[in-house]
Amino acid sequence: MTEELTKKAAEMLLQGATLLSEPCPYCAGVRVMKEGQALCISCGKQPEKKEISVENQPNEASSIEKTFEKKLESLSKELEQEKDHEKQQNILKTINTLLETIEKMKGKQ
Ligand SMILES: [Zn+2]
CATH class of the missing domain: 1.20.5 (Single alpha-helices involved in coiled-coils or other helix-helix interfaces)
Structure with a gap:
């Protein structure tokens, strides 16, 4: 867990993000979720919404x-x-x- 990611996750939580019960599909780390975007605290990947929106745009x-x-x-x-x-x-x-x-x-x- 890098310091930067922890900071970002903390900020997201302060802004109303929630902890995801499902672990990260890449590293099984803890993820936080805000506005449909899930951020993994361990590896920093945001798989969910990003891929979909890039395809649709x-x-x-x-x-x-x-x-x-x-x-x-x-x-x-x-x-x-x-x-x-x-x-x-x-x-x-x-x-x-x-x-x-x-x-x-x-x-x-
Ligand atoms: Zn991860």
Whole structure:
């Protein structure tokens, strides 16, 4: 048990974490659990939630991206047909915001 891990476990317990009755699958050590995340006090591994979220995130991001891209397509068609200058400006603003969001999401990956 390293000092750093003990400290972290103590902090987690102070923040409302609970001790897990099931031992660590890697070293059979004691684990503390907070917000669905289990931390082993002996080896420091956090197997539970991490793996699941890493697997799910890319799929989610790409489907959101697709939604944005579809929206972008329909917006550019709208812009083509729009004669009102003010409405054109509004559509352009929305397109800009969408593009910025897509860029941000791509930068994260
Ligand atoms: Zn362990």
